[in-house]
Amino acid sequence: MIDLKDFEYNELEEYLTGLGEKKYRAAQVFKWLHEGAESYDDMTDISKALRARLGAETYISTLAVEKKLVSALDGTVKYLFRLPDGNSIESVVMRYMHGLTICISSQIGCRMGCRFCASTIGGLYRSLTAGEILNQVIFAEKDMGEGISNIVLMGIGEPLDNYDNVVKFLHNINHEKGRNIGYRHITVSTCGIVPRIYDLADEGLPITLTISLHAANDRLRSSIMPVNNKYKLSELIPACKYYVNKTGRRLSFEYSLIKGVNDSAADARELAALVKPLAAHVNLIPVNKVEERGYRHGSRTEINAFRDRLTAAGVNATLRRELGSDIAASCGQLRKKTIEGRNAE
Numbered sequence: 001m002i003d004l005k006d007f008e009y010n011e012l013e014e015y016l017t018g019l020g021e022k023k024y025r026a027a028q029v030f031k032w033l034h035e036g037a038e039s040y041d042d043m044t045d046i047s048k049a050l051r052a053r054l055g056a057e058t059y060i061s062t063l064a065v066e067k068k069l070v071s072a073l074d075g076t077v078k079y080l081f082r083l084p085d086g087n088s089i090e091s092v093v094m095r096y097m098h099g100l101t102i103c104i105s106s107q108i109g110c111r112m113g114c115r116f117c118a119s120t121i122g123g124l125y126r127s128l129t130a131g132e133i134l135n136q137v138i139f140a141e142k143d144m145g146e147g148i149s150n151i152v153l154m155g156i157g158e159p160l161d162n163y164d165n166v167v168k169f170l171h172n173i174n175h176e177k178g179r180n181i182g183y184r185h186i187t188v189s190t191c192g193i194v195p196r197i198y199d200l201a202d203e204g205l206p207i208t209l210t211i212s213l214h215a216a217n218d219r220l221r222s223s224i225m226p227v228n229n230k231y232k233l234s235e236l237i238p239a240c241k242y243y244v245n246k247t248g249r250r251l252s253f254e255y256s257l258i259k260g261v262n263d264s265a266a267d268a269r270e271l272a273a274l275v276k277p278l279a280a281h282v283n284l285i286p287v288n289k290v291e292e293r294g295y296r297h298g299s300r301t302e303i304n305a306f307r308d309r310l311t312a313a314g315v316n317a318t319l320r321r322e323l324g325s326d327i328a329a330s331c332g333q334l335r336k337k338t339i340e341g342r343n344a345e
């Protein structure tokens with residue numbers, strides 16, 4: 001059976017015209033799907049005969065919420081969803097001045113192996129379908145009773161390791177007949193799968209790309225991010241330049257500060273030298289503690305000093321505001337806890 005949410009708009013149109021329907025039916029069905037219709041019977045402007053036909057050949061995927069946590073500190077909402085195959089994924093909704101931002105997952109687990117990341121510990125189970133990626137946004141909008149204005153693909157998984165489904169999702173969420181969320185309001189974060197960065201640049205989608213850098217030399221980067229053994233900085237940086245030139249969009253880098261690992265004055269100098277020619281923005285994130293590895297972040301003073309060194313070197317750097325720290329809001333943390341809890345039962 002086909003999940004209707006896995007069709008791109010033109011595929012839905014083809015499918016429906018193939019059933020003898022007029023083209024405008026696609027607009028009606030697409031709109032219902034993106035408004036969160038969970039059954040064909042909700043689609044009241046569609047004939048009963050077509051609803052029955054759709055019901056026989058397709059289904060509408062939905063998400064079941066397993067846990068919802070609301071931060072008492074800042075109202076950040078974290079959802080743990082249960083998929084029909086028993087797996088869990090996470091999404092986080094944060095409120096900023098300009099509206100709601102959702103951070104969504106692109107895979108169940110991850111095979112990139114970054115040593116500081118909770119999402120990768122059990123490896124990759126599978127990639128999410130385009131419909132499953134979309135459902136996180138639809139569910140959150142319904143539950144919050146408010147439209148989402150920004151989307152970041154920074155939850156569980158490596159979006160560029162699920163390239164086709166992620167691009168399909170981007171097309172659908174941007175489509176004028178559906179949610180019509182502007183590409184400029186969407187950020188894709190990658191650990192640096194170089195060939196896919198070129199592909200993404202060539203798609204012509206003006207989304208924001210952010211690169212999880214975390215180290216400015218190959219020795220250090222390879223020791224904390226295995227992907228760097230495959231794609232060295234000497235390949236990653238030209239790919240970033242290509243992305244910027246091709247899309248005209250600015251790039252940003254994520255840099256998680258790990259005490260004693262990548263947060264020295266020399267690290268700041270090296271980072272500044274690497275990113276300055278790209279005129280890129282650097283987002284500094286105090287690393288979330290990883291007990292297994294003994295990783296933790298430095299003091300507020302040390303973190304500020306690192307930022308000030310970048311700023312003094314002419315790099316635009318900001319410190320990520322921590323939201324939802326009381327609800328394990330960072331990616332992969334809740335899923336990991338839940339799996340551990342289930343295993344202990």
Ligand code: SAH
Nearest residue numbers: 117154157158189190191212254256287288
């Ligand atoms: N796979 C993608 C997106 C998911 S991770 C990527 O690598 O970009 C979202 C961000 O959180 C990445 O920058 C990731 O490196 C970072 N991250 C993962 N674990 C972290 C931790 N323990 N502390 C701080 N940042 C972390």
